[in-house]
Amino acid sequence: MKIAILGTVGVPGRYGGFETLVDNLVIHHDRMDSADTITVWCSGKDSVERPESYRDANLRYVNLRANGVYSILYDAISLWQAVRSEHESILLLGVSGALALPIIRLISRAKIATNIDGIEWKREKWNGIARAVLRASEWAAVRFSHEVIADNQAIADHVKETYDSPCHVIAYGGDHALTSVADPVSLPEGLPDRYALALCRIEPENNVHMILEAFSEIRYALVFVGNWTHSAYGRNLKSQYAEHPNLHLLDPVYEPGALRALRDRVTFYVHGHSAGGTNPSLVEMMHFGVPVLAYDCVFNRYSSEDRALYFKTAKDLVSLVCATGPEDSIAIGLVMQEIAQRRYTWDQIGKAYFNLLG
Template sequence: MANENRHRIAILGCVGVPARYGGFETLADNLARFHADTNRPEALSIYCSRPAYPDQPEVFGKAKLRYSRFRANGASSVVYDAATLRDAIRCGTDVALMLGVSGAVALPVLARQGTRIITHVDGLEWRRGKWSRPARAFLRWSEGLAVRHSDAVIADSSAIADHLRHDYGVEAEVIAYGGDHASAAPQPPSAAPPDLPEGYALALCRIEPENNVDMILAAFTDAAKPLVFVGNWGDNAYGRALKARFRNVPHLQLLDSIYAPGPLFALRQGASAYIHGHSAGGTNPALVEMMHIGHPIFAFDCVFNRLATQDAARYFTDTASLVAALSTPMTAEQGTALQRIAQRDYTWAKVGAQYFDLFDRLAAR
């Protein structure tokens, strides 16, 4: 491509790269890898939270890393997102991708100086039970600002796009997540955590009410089935209470969050099935990652999970229905069907091409 097409692209709104936290970080990480692996011509920058990266590397792949002193999560995310967006505009960015709506309060007042802004609205954050009523009201207001004041909006699920069309009259770009990185064996290989129960099912998520953690733990307790559940148990009162309640159930193993690729890969590969309790949000990254592994999946019955798995999983709505579902395990062929869906629809090659096509279209306006 010609040099005049070397557009300046900035990604902001995540903790940073390399990914160590959640779905947005994994998205930024893999967009940077796609950019480098395909030798894209754009000048790519990614904003990172300095407290999370004390070593502060200057580049990741071919992307330049820029650091903010603010933390990227919690209430400070509003300042973090707004400050990094302001800096991206000052640096002459052609297209800024905002991951999440926290910084949308700045959109009506910032002088953009030609910068095009894309907002990834994430899931319906204002529906999440972990937020207080004032926080949910703020997030709903921020969602409206983001949709009305962005040059383009991304939804990771057609159900989210339907909501944006119905509530705001806006047509969103629907781009899901890739998950094929989860099926790539790290080198050198690593072992899974020791003493895992034989034939265990795996659950892996942030320990929050809308992920139905209590429902899953109660079902496996009642069914007397082995479960390994990985999450940030100590980060909130909900998680601490559940860990205290279920920690002595013999066939349950509650592990703290695991981010290292080697042990995480071994843990996923060794599972007999995956249990997905998320009820809010769109196409969940953890779900499409596990679809690539090829295990049977039991998912909470909501429109987002049915769309992501294309009705090929087994679904539950409460403790009793999960116990009933576990009594007749899914077959290996059902896991293979989910894997085929993932290999067709949820790869970083496909997702990366969609993002950079959108960047180029906006930059060329």
């Protein structure tokens, strides 16, 4: 069988949940020694070297950005090329190109499985035309895909309630985060030996302001990693909080050794995401066996099986940090690790995807 994987920047994965997913699906397929062939569509704008293959996957390129407004055309072209090259099974990641699916279904008998990601049109950053297009794309993805995938039960519930359609729940693996060798030399100077860690895109829906407000009121050290310069929101927060002695606001860290070194020193993981389903950074951190302080929403409760600590306000977060002693921290961390090992490993995620695509 010829399997196509579309909708991401491509592999090797350098950033992003979907890119990490594809990277690990390719690794899993390579280890399977399967007779099936896989081709991953990649952005020619984001890949300088343009290799022809990665492990046992063939790579094809579309000379457009894979994200932003170009993602609609990027995904539509990728879909067209996949059916023209007679791929029998297509995994579409995200709904950007889903408006092309009615035409694709008319001209091709390929099996199409779409991971609809989070409920994208509900995010605060979208409004007007963008929100309407995203909502229509979600509808098209559910209506015209043979199989629909969600990474979180809350999203599957949304699909069932909104469209009366079945939905497979396949999360993300996080165990790859443990395979890297720590490289503490690559970390910035001046970081404390132990600290709470937050790591995310600097957006309002990730409650960055709430987390910084909470830790600015206590002496507990916080390392916060994110793209502070990419928005007025991030720049304003960095200007407001950068001088607090216990707050360490770092630019994005992508190098695996540096990430491992950061995570090895963590006492609490603070997860402020309020939208988007199962978040890769959360399930990665759960494998480290540290307590999770998560924003109280249905996505995070599903991901952590209601066993993490949850906050709704900065005051809540302050109380959790101050009230959680060493014994509680160890107990909660072990529970997070058990859940991660049971639900969030790439071996089981890879098997679930390829069983569905077969």
